[in-house]
Amino acid sequence: MTSDIRRLLNSSFLRFCYVGAAGFITDATILMLLVYQFGSSLVTARLISFSIALTVTWLLNRHFTFYEKKSPEEFNEWLRYAIINGIGGAINLGTYFFVISLELNLITHPFIALVISSAVALIFNYWGSRLIVFRAD
Incomplete structure (x- = not known):
């Protein structure tokens, strides 16, 4: 693996993108569960799913992306x-x-x-x- 590829894979921006993908999956999963399994309204479900995804991405960014600056x-x-x-x-x-x-x-x-x-x-x-x-x- 070249040093440029290794540097990109270890960059905080790429780690931030990984965390964003995890946040999207968290958000979408919780949204769908709340709407389709628990009958929540679209607005209520979205507020809950976004809040949880926000906290998940903060934790992941805190410990994975920007761990040296937390x-x-x-x-x-x-x-x-x-x-x-x-x-x-x-x-x-x-x-x-x-x-x-x-x-x-x-x-x-x-x-x-x-x-x-x-x-x-x-x-x-x-x-x-x-x-x-x-x-x-």
């Missing part, structure tokens, strides 16, 4: 993480609506708009987590 003030760190990810969620939605409003031939499909908006939010969330959330207080 704060001893866990609640404050979690709160910063929730705020950054809330802003990231708003950026995601805003970018999505902006992209679909352009009505360009290449991006009229909602999946493409979703990919673009998710990528923008991913970059914001990564840098917000790296610079604001995970800092040894």
